[in-house]
Amino acid sequence: MNRRITTAASFPIPASFDDECRLATLQAHALLDSEPETEFQSLVSLAAEMLGCPVAALTLADRDRLWVKSSVGPLPRQMPRNVAFCDHTIQSTDLMIVPDLSADPRFARNPFVTGEDATRFYAGMPIRVPDLAGTLQPIGSLCVMDTTPRSLSGAGEQTLRHLAKLAEALIAARAIARRANAMAELSERQAERLRTKDRIVRQVERLALIGSWRTVIGDSRAIWSDGVYRIHELPPGQDFTVEQGLSFYPPESRAALRATIERTIRTGEAFDVELDFVSATGRQRRVRVMGEREMLDGKAHSVVGMFQDVTERHALETQLRRNADTDALTLLANRAAFDRALEQAIGEAAVTTEPLGLVLIDLDGFKLINDTLGHPAGDEVLRIVGQRLRVEWLAGCFVGRLGGDEFGVIVRDSVLLAEPERLRTRIEQSLAISITVNGLTMSCAGTVCATSLPEGCRTTRDFMHHADSRLYAAKRDRVGERRRGDRRHQG
Structure with missing residues (x-):
């Protein structure tokens, strides 16, 4: 395997590195100073566990500061960018590993290296997301740290790369969800743009393997978008009842989803679950089902939600956990x-x-x-x-x-x-x-x-x-x- 790893006192700086374009891409994703999110915290915890490091973080590089989106271990919420190890990572083209920070002239006098509970080992992988032109921009990094000098095995290096890819996929899915919500709000305010919005939503559904669904309480019919039919591997437009829709789930998943929907109707509590699923052609899949109750004239009227095929992401997470064990x-x-x-x-x-x-x-x-x-x-x-x-x-x-x-x-x-x-x-x-x-x-x-x-x-x-x-x-x-x-x- 041809691996490019930055160590010692040099790191490659891409000729096309444009910090202003990078900052614009970061701002467009609205990740800075955002609320904690379970998916990112789980990813960082998985990195710390799999690589055996007491500290791990998903960081975002702002103009003058490095902001920590999620972390495990003692890390400040933010720090000056000029003392952050991750500022070097985002300027590298691949994995950056520093076995002993105190022996590297770039970091030997860094306050995080010379201070109490000094950091001695660092490994980071840049997180890249596409800008409006489709060019990948490094907005941050996924990194692990330790208080003793060390390195990573070949398997550990590959694990950090895989986890960084998973972080990029989570950021992409988050961006798609934000765009879908924005489009839904726009359609409510501007009904005259309905056909344009509908075409864009269909494109998002195809891109993200996602669809929307709705059912009126007391009515047995299930209303699906084209994306839901696509995940079921069925031609769009066919009428389905709620019970027929539930029949695509194995018995245990079917019972869990039925109970979840009934609880939402009863309590108004929104849900977000992942379940096993079997398509019309018999393919075993993993799907994410989200839903919430709609009220009309003070009464529970319907349940609406999103439906997403997360098979590949689930398989990658399962494989990573299996490898760790x-x-x-x-x-x-x-x-x-x-x-x-x-x-x-x-x-x-x-x-x-x-x-x-x-x-x-x-x-x-x-x-x-x-x-x-x-x-x-x-x-x-x-x-x-x-x-x-x-x-x-x-x-x-x-x-x-x-x-x-x-x-x-x-x-x-x-x-x-x-x-x-x-x-x-x-x-x-x-x-x-x-x-x-x-x-x-x-x-x-x-x-x-x-x-x-x-x-x-x-x-x-x-x-x-x-x-x-x-x-x-x-x-x-x-x-x-x-x-x-x-x-x-x-x-």
Whole structure:
């Protein structure tokens, strides 16, 4: 992959960089000094979590100041632009990474680097949106920071790029929604421009995969715009009832949407939900449904709203979260995801009193394989372990790589927990692995401990400590058996 990353003491400044045009584009989006928005805060929180940084922010570069739209960690709401790291990011063409700010002459005397709780690491990706001519203008950046020098892996760099693209998509969707609202207000004031407005709305619907809908309370008919028909993959103009419209949702989503609409009619509370959806051609989609109640003569008269296909955005968010929770080598859950799952399981077990078991696995001989045959051989062993722990009979369990050559299995199946020794033996037998490199064959096996949640245990730490103690005891027994076997063989 050809990656362009700005580091050290230089950064590329695009020849076409025009700060006045950039500022005009920023002002047109009405993002500065705006109210907090959940989508942007969720995005920033995701960046901090996925890249393991205590500070993350979505920033906007005004004429003389840098304004923080959303952030995680201790950051001021705004700061002078001439001391902001992100001012350099918006002038770069790609990802900017500064592993150690104190070692970079651009930032060594910066008050955020020399002050208390100094920032030492910075990585930022410019956020670009199109101006009226369609030229992308850098209006801000998505960045992460840390108090210790560090860098990002290749996967981390790609993650920050993906998240920046998602931020641009959110800003674009926000702008489209603002334009659609403005057009709706204009149509109410200027009825003579109705046909012009209608044509523009249709264009916006096609561009944003969005449509509008309306239903009169007490009337079974559903009134859809062309955009709604397009998302349903149906020809425009066909009459539909509300019940027929609901039939495109799977049962669980259908019940949730029905209850949501009924609550809005009853209370007047607007709604904004995302649901699974199946088009007329059978395609699985993800849609966003927004609605609010309309009053007439003091009585609830109708429900109106917007309907949007958000399948691609939802898929990207899902993939990013999955990547954050998955060990890339074994394709099992990573330690963070495993700890969250174990904490949840312990909490549920305390309420339901259902059985809960924990299996810990330590590979014997793995280090010797790694040292003798090389890391590629060690990686292959770990991949094999991942495959063997993803077998069908463990499908109801939560399996994770805890680090190095250690693995864990959360067991909630009462049938498996009824025979813990059989469970332990079965896993142990499946992890007898041999690998050959350049004619040399080496083997490794797993020491396995299976234990149940002790009475009174309420924390992940206590349960893991209990299981660790059992695992270490099993390893000592295994080493003792091997030494006794060696002595018998010598005799």
